[in-house]
Amino acid sequence: MTSERHLATAEPAFVLHSTPWRETSLIVELLTAHHGRVPLIAKGVRRPRSALRGLMQPFQPLLVSWFGNGELRTLKNAEWQGGLPLLQGSALFCGFYLNELLVRLLGRDDPHDDLFLVYQTALARLAAAEPFEPVLRAFEVALLRELGYALQLEREADTGAPIVAEGQYRFEHERGAIRVVEASGNAVQFAGKTLLDMAQSRYDDPVTLVQSKQLMRQLLGHHLGYQDLHTRRIIQELPSL
Amino acid sequence: MAFHLMQRDRVGAGTLVQALSEALQTIQHCVQCNNFTEATLCELCNSERRDARLLCVIETPADLLMMEQTHAYRGMYFVLMGRLSPLDGIGPQEIRLDRLLDRATDGVTEEVILATNFTAEGEATAHAISELLRPKGLRVTRIARGVPVGGELEYVDSGTLAQALLERRPTSR
Numbered sequence: 001m002t003s004e005r006h007l008a009t010a011e012p013a014f015v016l017h018s019t020p021w022r023e024t025s026l027i028v029e030l031l032t033a034h035h036g037r038v039p040l041i042a043k044g045v046r047r048p049r050s051a052l053r054g055l056m057q058p059f060q061p062l063l064v065s066w067f068g069n070g071e072l073r074t075l076k077n078a079e080w081q082g083g084l085p086l087l088q089g090s091a092l093f094c095g096f097y098l099n100e101l102l103v104r105l106l107g108r109d110d111p112h113d114d115l116f117l118v119y120q121t122a123l124a125r126l127a128a129a130e131p132f133e134p135v136l137r138a139f140e141v142a143l144l145r146e147l148g149y150a151l152q153l154e155r156e157a158d159t160g161a162p163i164v165a166e167g168q169y170r171f172e173h174e175r176g177a178i179r180v181v182e183a184s185g186n187a188v189q190f191a192g193k194t195l196l197d198m199a200q201s202r203y204d205d206p207v208t209l210v211q212s213k214q215l216m217r218q219l220l221g222h223h224l225g226y227q228d229l230h231t232r233r234i235i236q237e238l239p240s241l
Numbered sequence: 242m243a244f245h246l247m248q249r250d251r252v253g254a255g256t257l258v259q260a261l262s263e264a265l266q267t268i269q270h271c272v273q274c275n276n277f278t279e280a281t282l283c284e285l286c287n288s289e290r291r292d293a294r295l296l297c298v299i300e301t302p303a304d305l306l307m308m309e310q311t312h313a314y315r316g317m318y319f320v321l322m323g324r325l326s327p328l329d330g331i332g333p334q335e336i337r338l339d340r341l342l343d344r345a346t347d348g349v350t351e352e353v354i355l356a357t358n359f360t361a362e363g364e365a366t367a368h369a370i371s372e373l374l375r376p377k378g379l380r381v382t383r384i385a386r387g388v389p390v391g392g393e394l395e396y397v398d399s400g401t402l403a404q405a406l407l408e409r410r411p412t413s414r
Contacts, residue, residue: 054360054398055398057360080400086404087361090368092365092368093365096327096328096361096365100328230329231328234325234330234333237333237334
């Protein structure tokens, strides 16, 4: 692990978040293709004439090189890779939401092979102005799967019986779907069809759209320790969304 | 700096203390443009030579100075004193967009020019303001971005050139 940390050359990466450091530097959180989430210090990139000024922006594919043994590595070089239009308008806020989920849920230096691709795909769909709810749901489901909390959406938790579209289920985290035979008062229920649709990433049914949002909110809330996401609150404060 | 002042320049330290405490007491935000000023209404907002139909929204007082240096703008300003930064929990409420809403709907303003930075945060800020003001019947515009004046394509960074290409426009006759 230590030797791998030492050096990376032209690693595909996205900036998730950056904070100013001292007069001219930045501390940047990256999502990388092979090293997971990597924090690094980008020295001097805020100088007026720095070649990297303006490059360490989120939602832009970069090739990044770094070195260093500590947790905080040092940026050596970054190149703009292109191929992804800038996110605009509401899609931009959705992008911030994805970034916050990653910063909050993904540990540092914990590589997940497919997560980079999942993220890249979600950004490309947002940049192409696709309706954003299905993009966000698909990302959330894939994120939990990559983190090791894959949702079993096609079978019941205890019996392993297949989920039926007409059935009603409640969903318990770390357990799964449990068929509700008699309506009970307080637990939120989900249609079997919602779970099956989610398993297939099909979000054209309005009921699926509403219920999947509820379900993912419940599950993510559990993993986030019930601390609300900044971006979710801010999106709600925006007049248009 | 603190050690240097205490050891070698105690008179300078006194001057600094006085200047800072004076600034703290006298400098406030202009009621109209939110920029720093010693008066209730700043000189620029008070001027009769400015075009009150135009309102330019910028992030910082330094941006205002840059805009003034262009000698291309004769309208009014609103200084946000920040920008949206969703991951840091800075949203519309934290930068008091409600005050901008009050300012822009004064009945005189016709066009609001969004001159926030072309960073992800600046773009998000511009979008939020635009969504807030457009329903009020105001014309909302965004400053253009692209290849700099005197810029040669060979030396322009690829990100800028790509965006300039995406945001190309018909040539004027």
